[in-house]
Amino acid sequence: MMSGLETARSFLFVPGDRPERFAKALEAGAHAVILDLEDAVALDNKSGARCHAKKFLDQVADGNLLLRINAADSPFFEADLGLADHPNLAGVILSKADAEHCADMTQRLKTPVWPLIETVQGLVDLSEIVGLPNLGRLLLGTIDLSLDLGVDMAHPAGQSALDTARFMLVKSARLGKLPPPVDGVFPELDNPEGLQKAVEHSCAFGMGGMMCIHPRQIPGVHAGFTPSQTNLEWARSVLQASETEASSFQFRGKMIDKPVLDRAHNILAANAEHST
Template sequence: MRSKLFVPGDRPALFAKAMASEADILSFDLEDAVAVAAKADARTHVAAFLHAAPHRSAGKQVIVRTNAWHSHAWEDDLRAVLPLDIDLINLPKIESAEQLRQAMAEIEAIEARLQFRQRTGLLVNIETPRALRNAVAIATAHPRVRGLQLGLGDLFEPHGIRRTDLRNVHAAQYALRMAAAEAGVFAYDAAFPGLDDETGFRAEAASARALGYVGKSCVHPRQLAWANSVFASTDEEIEMARRIVDAAEDGAYAVDGRMVDAPFLARARAVLATVRHEEKQ
């Protein structure tokens, strides 16, 4: 899940190119990237393309970002998205556990009415101060929440918070990561607007990786290699993880003079699981 590429739903000419890209995940967008007049067409294009599930043969994970749960497009989005064989539905503009539960009630009502058997998980955007304050409650409001995604543009820009100051970025990343950790879900880093600013992208991505985020959103294919590089496990990390797991299996409690108890073993196993997933890509 190192890299996630946003794909505007109203640009079907890009769909096959995105599928052939370096992205681990494709996020088809029905929300901000699509003008109001084009939303119906975007919904139709995305549903038609994903109905054949080309992402399964390509080894990609797929997410669809719907419009906000309280918007006019919400129910139409659900009717188009819920029957699809996708990995996650991305819910934007959620600010409280109550809103999440209301959104889930509407999702489950449509599933029941149309007799959908699939129960797709949720990736919830955390993109306002209120949402960040309520992040733990949101993540634990329903068992289908799988992860929290940071939205720094919406979180910072309206309030004059400088994104160029990495201390501000780290503070938001840390708060969301702790919420995700408490809830037992994954954390995914925000998209970076600078298409040619590799240094800035890598700085944000490295900060997120150090906090245990699983990957970073990308708004252009050129950013994919940067994300994949930053979030790839290093040879040193893989070797240490293998040694910790091997030592634990032999009953040892130290590696290179360092204690390795249950938290270290859990981390080592997670690293090796990630490597196995990357090797399948």
């Protein structure tokens, strides 16, 4: 995995058939850019999008670039796979990932495979997927998964179902010793308050970042996945207090023991990573 992608928080999609946006996407401030050959590209533009992506990859060698290819059951899959081992790619995202096709790709490619979990089969296969070699991070495709599950994303019950999927990805990533998973997009461009709540919710669930559909979402994603000043102050203070205490102790009315101190260390470590 290329430098920084283990802790990257923002992943900006750019349609593969919009080459005039490629360089702008790299300059937008996202930690990674996803050249999209799948949902963002119309069927009759697939070949052209692949050509545009290749031309751009041939010219750019210093960006954290990912390529989202079409699903394995798509007629465009094999042609997309021909671009997946480009030396300037940091990873290839497999749409509608399952264990069978992830295993096949990890055997065929040198480029790390990033499984996009957006089907029930993908959820069922998670424990097998994370045991594969040469993986990037898990990604959650909330919109497609909600369609496959038949749940309403706009309803609290539908969000509860997606939260179960988030937990499954977080657990599986931990099991496979992978970095925290990347959450699905927030589809509303003109709702910064909604984005903030979605990012805070995702972060609290243990997700490590979010995919973005527009550059204006990037600052909110970065802010939401960075430890708050309140948490930083608590972490520094409780660790300072622990230097003069033995074993468990009380701090600000709460019992503090090793797991709590480990959380404080994790908060400071995450802030250090996000500050670089």
